[in-house]
Amino acid sequence: MTRIDGHLLDPRQLPDPRQLSDARQAESKQHFAAHAALFDPTTFGHIERLGIGPGWRCWEVGAGGTTVISWLAKRVGPTGRVLATDIDTSWQTRAARSPLEVRVHDVAADPPPIEAYDLVHARLVLADVADPERAVKSMIRALRPGGRLLIEEADVALQPLACPDEYGPAQELANRLRHAVRTLLAGRGADLAYGRRMPRLLREAGLRHVESDAYFPLASPACAALEATTLQQLRQDLISEGLTTADEIDHHLSNIATPTMDVATAPLISTWGRKP
Template identity: 60%
Template sequence: MARRPLCQNRRMAEHQTDAEAAAAGDAAGAEARGYLLDNRQSEAGTRFEALGELFDPVTFRHVDQLGISAGMRCWEVGAGGPSVPLGLAARVGPTGAVLATDIDTSWLEGVGDLGGGVVEVRRHDVAADPPPPGGFDLVHARLVLVHVTDRAEALRRMIQALRPGGRLLLEDADPALQPLLCPDESGPEQRLANRLRSGFRALMAERGADLAYGRTLPRLLREAGLADVRADAYFPITSPACAVLEAATVRQIRGRLVAARLATDEEIDRHLANVATGRLDLATAPMVSAWGRRP
């Protein structure tokens, strides 16, 4: 699976002034809807790289088990970065098609060329805009719906976009299921890390995130009428990418943590220094993957 190095992502971002201006309205809409992790911040590219390293193997294990192959049509919802659209493009080949959508496509510019022309990028709000026409063999969203206020409507539109027999693969976090950044809370560094993670969860909840959403996915897919519903869960501990993800996330929300008096600048600096040592056993929230077939 082709993956653009982060330095290329940053160079693309530096040369897309017009695209960023066009997306400014979408980013403002994201803020109005309460999205905490703005794609237009420089840390977003680092986060996408780390999330890809952590979760792409899980995502594509499921994609391959679902039989996504040459000639199929896929819709990647809330794509964020390029790794999943490019991985899907490699599987469907030149006779297939991948539509990658997001409310802010800042990190997807040029992905169509990298995907051999198979990937189309489009700004789209899954909870507000009509679903793309034509019917898809696979609709996939990863770590998206937990942040969407009208999750039920977004899910309805994603299912509506499936062709008969098409597969929906939803992968979302459940921070309440395992809330700790350091499950082994063995000292002051780990306690500080877990307190800052608690602050992050509080900011997410304020903006409408459902911190127990992941566990509901199997039931929601069955209630929506999908067949052959299955699910599993995964969360890494002590991957170097966990440290990269944590540092980028804390830098991205630093101002909000301080403004809400959930942490001081000194505490955040101390936590980032602790993360940089590589001695903290950091974890992510569990990611629940659930999939089903439209009859």
């Protein structure tokens, strides 16, 4: 068990699936905390290399939590501005203060903010929106000339295993369940290879100096916590589709709660470029 962003990440203490209506908020907090623990250092490193400093105007798209926007607010200081948007802002625990503003906004449907931003950032957002191409164009329109866009998306198909080191029955079960999750998502129309497309998509959208890299987390407590919350959220669908059983899920959750289970997550593809 480990404490990350103020939350205890322990797969053994996740909500009972029979009480999902009461547990949804707790699951979301666990999910956001795991993402923050896994990906915040990578995100912050990229933004620092893009040159963020006092006075910058930043738009965080699909914020989903407070760790990134709080970090941005510290970097831009009192002369800067950070706009955090999401279709659901219930994660906001207190009223935002300058330089931070939180606003309900759908990047794939609503017009972009009229401000000209130095940085627009979205992490694990585009694969879930109704019209990702429109979302990208909206983010680019909101940039000032020379402004930077940083988009970070998972690529589930690039590394499809929950346990790359498959040396025993527990690891084999983990990989079967990861395959079941991929099958379920693909059946829903999800693009499991979306992350790798981002360099080409940003160049085609007109950005210059486009670059990209990948981060592949392995054997972290947050990897196990993210695996557990994902399975809890998809549990009933996986079972009803005949992709696995309740016993298999429970057995896997018990396995990943042990310190010897090395669980991996899908690689995070970070892609950035400048508006001409």
